[in-house]
Amino acid sequence: MLTLNGRLGSRKVAQKLLARLQSTRDAANTQSIEIPKRIERGPTDILRALASTVGKDPTAAHFKYHDDPYFIPTSNRAKRTYALSREAGRRAAMWIRQEHAELFTQMTADPIIKDFLPRAVYDENSKVTEKTLHDAIRDAQLSDAVTIYRLLKKDGVSLRTKQDLLELLCYYNDEEPTSDQFPEERWFRRSLQNIKPKWKSNDIVDELFESLKNEDSAIATAAYNALICGTAKYLQVDKAWYLYDECLAKGFPVYVRSFNNMLRLVQFSKDAGGQRLTFMMDVLKTMSRNNVRPDIGTLNAALQLSTLLKCPEPGRSVALSIYKEMTNAGVEPSLGTYFYLLTIFCRTNGPVSEILIDILDRLEGKELEIKDPQDLFFFVKAMDIARNHLMNIDVGHRVHKLLLTGKNYNLIGENYMESIYYRHYLILAVQSESIDSFIKLYDTLVPNIYIPEPDVMNEILLAVEIAGASMAENLLPQLWSHMVMFEHTQREHLMVHVLQIMHTTCQPPSDSVANTQYADIAWDIWNRIEGQRPGYTMAVKWNAEMLGNVTVLLIRGGYFDKMLTVLSYLTEKQGVYTGILSKDQLDTILNACLENGHATAALSIISYAANNGIAGAGQMGYKLITTLSLDSAEETKLVNLVGKEVLQLHLG
Amino acid sequence: MITLRILTRNITPQIATSTQHLHSSKVLFSADSSDSDSSDDEKNKRKIVASNSVAKKEPRVDRLNALLQTMTMNAKTPSKVDIAVKPKKISNARSQLSKKNEKTIVNLFEKKLTGAAKDVAATFGGDTSKTESELLKKILTPSKSSEEPMDLSKLVKGMNIDRRKPQEYQSNSRADQVHDIIQKTKQNAPIQQQMSRPKFSGKSRKKIHINARVTVDSGNPLGIFEMDPEAVVDPNIPTLQTWDHLEKRDLKLLVTHPPIHFIDQMIQWTEQGKLWRFPIDNEQDLTIDQEEHFSDHVFLEPYLEGWCPRKGPIRHFMELVCVGLSKNAFMTAQEKKDHIMWFKEYFDKKRDLLTELGAYGTEKSSEELKQVEA
Known part of the structure; x- marks a missing residue:
């Protein structure tokens, strides 16, 4: 073997190397190497690229829950409680950090992380500058900004900062801005559509406005517009209208944002549809005269107004006209726009409209962004219409596909709206698809993404019932365990329904294993209802049909001893439950008692039948006496119940 | 133009039920599927059909339809030209002049139309003046006006006109009717038209299903904003900067949900300033x-x-x-x-x-x- 030295030494190798060098140089000459330009990356771009590689795993619980079977929530209530508890812990930590800031002397972070510091407290002694005020305004710290402003006032504040503060106060008026630290609280908030509080007049707002409105026109314009927006946002209709008129009269330009907010007020100003419309046109024309370019806010505000018009006409055509007009003027519609169109076109009592299909044609495959708070209502509305208006599962699937495109899922809104969305989707699917494909969908969504409400579960049970006995055999045990998990066992109608399916509508053949499974379920139901906290107001109450079903199911499953427990309840606690057993059920029970040679139980059945005036008690007594040998006490009892004649008649 | 658009749309009906309905309407009204949109048109047709003898029905209605179509086509062209030609700002004198010209053109056109309609009505028999006015109404209402943007008083006036019941047309003389109709065309406003449309009753729900398919941008523009969508937006339009900033913040919060995996969590932390930002720099923020x-x-x-x-x-x-x-x-x-x-x-x-x-x-x-x- 040649050593490296030897190789280099040999002439052949040297020649080869030279030739290779030569060719490299030639190549370099012929084609110049282009160094790609550096791509500017944002701070989170790499993370986002990584995040896009993570797929969705429907079998895993949400990331926010502790990854331990014991801690994975299985009901809507548990989901909410766990997530909010976790965040409450974070809140508590922040509170301690704030209240006992003096205990935290270690400053390990360098650079300092602002979010981990307690919020600064401002009083007379604190040194504040205009920059402090500006930072507070930027971070939307309403109360701090007001305090700082009061401190700074005697030194004088620049007009620019005054304007900024005025805008902040107009935007939030009196409510404290939502914190960005608590996503769970936002997610589990009840609904976005809370009633807006009224405008509360604030001496600082008045003071700022008075000082700004007499400055030169650019500053005064901004001040007027800020106050118009604020008063209009908080529905101070008269004041907003007065300011708007004053602004126009003085010849100050009105910003598009102010026009938009005024448009939202039109609905409060006039009551009749036609007048509102005229009024809206008036505002739009004023916009056009002032050369103000409409934006998405204008489009959505105008459409919101036309939702109040009569349906289907003129509401529909006005809406389409507005849409066309605005898109012609270069406004890009947002999801909120489509939400309003759906609201206008698809009324509960109105004629059917398939506008949703056209909207889907436009949106399909697009990644959408939020442009208006109303955008969040689109998906819920679309699924609602697919279910209640069009009753078309294909449309439902298309809406869902759109929701799963890109980051569109963020536009679902909040937990409550997500639940409604899936409720519509699942009910639509269960009503219009085959049970097989529905179960496929069900398995991907339940329980980690969505937990069906009792009503949805009832629909599913109905579908299972319709699918027939063999399908029910496969599905019912799983559904039952889900119902237990989802805390549906306190819903009486669900219990009744399950029992009815197992007992009557989907009765399995006698040799099937399902009988045992059903008996287990029935026994579970029995224990759950019996184990309810006494005095609980929502407690499920027994009735004869349920008890009878439980008993028969236990017999079919071969649980004779367990059946006896139920039977003793049946015979001894008459009056606690309502109704009486049917003859068929009594016969089944009696036969089981006879097969097992249990004379006492059989006697109690006959006594039940005799006491409740069910025909055929005598026949039952005859059956008993012929099948089993009774002792004298039992025989006397039987004779007392049905009478000697009947027995003898039959004997004879 | 509404009529035309609906015609093309209805040629390929989307749903099976609608096809059925369309078919039945074809049988009834012989190849006229254009008016299923507005039920008053349909009513007119039905009246017309009823007033005719059964034997003569088909050819006559066919002819009428053909005529209607050509007329709407004709009506479409001049209005289109008007829009295209008319510049946004012209000197006062010139605008008056051009308006005058326009008016004469419109007047000539009116005469022609009225004449043609009269002829048709004559061939048609029955209530001549009524048929004629209906024809004219059908042609004239949907066309787009090139007039100045309407003002409030005119609009309100237009609404009054529209609220009149159709019987009033009969009582008026024919000249008045034509005048009214043309007046309305000038003010245009698809809105008026919409206001006058009868309310759909629950019974007609199925019938309306024919047109259940809606194209979102099929509306008539209002004609208020006449700006070039392609035009570059002036970036220096004054706005409320802080308001914008706060609104953006709120919108962002609305779509920021609990993180779905750890990388997502890191993204949120980075945005809140709790983590080092990329690109990594040891002296970041120092x-x-x-x-x-x-x-x-x-x-x-x-x-x-x-x-x-x-x-x-x-x-x-x-x-x-x-x-x-x-x-x-x-x-x-x-x-x-x-x-x-x-x-x-x-x-x-x-x-x-x-x-x-x-x-x-x-x-x-x-x-x-x-x-x-x-």
């Missing part, structure tokens, strides 16, 4: 380090100049202090300087004692010291 040069941290001997003796224990000590400080990464340059100055003051206070002990070294150096002090 603004003081950027202001102070490296040499200020390391070369501290210059601060000894002027007060520290050149040799002897004090010099030795101070040099060690300088070496130590130059290696300290946790103090700012200013703090280091202050630290050295503290020693200066300390030694100054003890100068008498130190001179006595000879720590300041030779006379020469003490002279230097005096010079500095002076």
Whole structure:
């Protein structure tokens, strides 16, 4: 073997190397190497690229829950409680950090992380500058900004900062801005559509406005517009209208944002549809005269107004006209726009409209962004219409596909709206698809993404019932365990329904294993209802049909001893439950008692039948006496119940 | 133009049910599927059909339809030209002139139309004046006006006109009717038309299903904003900056949900400023380090100049202090300087004692010291 030295030494190798060098140089000459330009990356771009590689795993619980079977929530209530508890812990930590800031002397972070510091407290002694005020305004710290402003006032504040503060106060008026630290609280908030509080007049707002409105026109314009927006946002209709008129009269330009907010007020100003419309046109024309370019806010505000018009006409055509007009003027519609169109076109009592299909044609495959708070209502509305208006599962699937495109899922809104969305989707699917494909969908969504409400579960049970006995055999045990998990066992109608399916509508053949499974379920139901906290107001109450079903199911499953427990309840606690057993059920029970040679139980059945005036008690007594040998006490009892004649008649 | 659009749309009906309905309507009204949109048109047709004998029905209605179609086509062209030609801003005199011209054109056209309609009505038989007015109404209402943007009073007036019941047309003379119709066309407003449309009853729900398919941008524009969508938006339009900023913040919060995996969590933390940002930089956000040069941290001997003796224990000590400080990464340059100055003051206070002990070294150096002090 040649050593490296030897190789280099040999002439052949040297020649080869030279030739290779030569060719490299030639190549370099012929084609110049282009160094790609550096791509500017944002701070989170790499993370986002990584995040896009993570797929969705429907079998895993949400990331926010502790990854331990014991801690994975299985009901809507548990989901909410766990997530909010976790965040409450974070809140508590922040509170301690704030209240006992003096205990935290270690400053390990360098650079300092602002979010981990307690919020600064401002009083007379604190040194504040205009920059402090500006930072507070930027971070939307309403109360701090007001305090700082009061401190700074005697030194004088620049007009620019005054304007900024005025805008902040107009935007939030009196409510404290939502914190960005608590996503769970936002997610589990009840609904976005809370009633807006009224405008509360604030001496600082008045003071700022008075000082700004007499400055030169650019500053005064901004001040007027800020106050118009604020008063209009908080529905101070008269004041907003007065300011708007004053602004126009003085010849100050009105910003598009102010026009938009005024448009939202039109609905409060006039009551009749036609007048509102005229009024809206008036505002739009004023916009056009002032050369103000409409934006998405204008489009959505105008459409919101036309939702109040009569349906289907003129509401529909006005809406389409507005849409066309605005898109012609270069406004890009947002999801909120489509939400309003759906609201206008698809009324509960109105004629059917398939506008949703056209909207889907436009949106399909697009990644959408939020442009208006109303955008969040689109998906819920679309699924609602697919279910209640069009009753078309294909449309439902298309809406869902759109929701799963890109980051569109963020536009679902909040937990409550997500639940409604899936409720519509699942009910639509269960009503219009085959049970097989529905179960496929069900398995991907339940329980980690969505937990069906009792009503949805009832629909599913109905579908299972319709699918027939063999399908029910496969599905019912799983559904039952889900119902237990989802805390549906306190819903009486669900219990009744399950029992009815197992007992009557989907009765399995006698040799099937399902009988045992059903008996287990029935026994579970029995224990759950019996184990309810006494005095609980929502407690499920027994009735004869349920008890009878439980008993028969236990017999079919071969649980004779367990059946006896139920039977003793049946015979001894008459009056606690309502109704009486049917003859068929009594016969089944009696036969089981006879097969097992249990004379006492059989006697109690006959006594039940005799006491409740069910025909055929005598026949039952005859059956008993012929099948089993009774002792004298039992025989006397039987004779007392049905009478000697009947027995003898039959004997004879 | 509504009619035309609906025609093309209805040729390929989307749903099976609608096809059925369309089919049935074809049988009834013989190949006329155009008017299923507005039920009053349909009603008119039905009246017409009813007034005719069954045998003559088909050819007549066919002819009528053909005529209607050609007429709507004709009506479409001039209005289109109007829109295209009319510039947005013209001098007053010129605009008046052009308006006058327009008016004459429109008048000529009106005459032609009225004449044609009259002929049709005559061939048609029955209530001639009624048929005629209906025809005219059908043609004229949907066409788009090129007039100035309407004002409020006109609009309200238009609404009044529209609320009149159709019977009133019959009572008026034909000339009045035509006049009314043309007046309405000038004011245009698809809105008026919409206001006058009868309310759909629950029964008609199925019938309307024919047109259930809606194209979102099939509406008639209002004609209020006449701006070029392609035009570059002036970026300097004044806005409420803080308001915009706050609104953007709120919108972002609306779509920021609990993170779905750890990387998502990291993205949120980065955005909240709790994590290092990419690209990685050891001196991220350490603004003081950027202001102070490296040499200020390391070369501290210059601060000894002027007060520290050149040799002897004090010099030795101070040099060690300088070496130590130059290696300290946790103090700012200013703090280091202050630290050295503290020693200066300390030694100054003890100068008498130190001179006595000879720590300041030779006379020469003490002279230097005096010079500095002076």
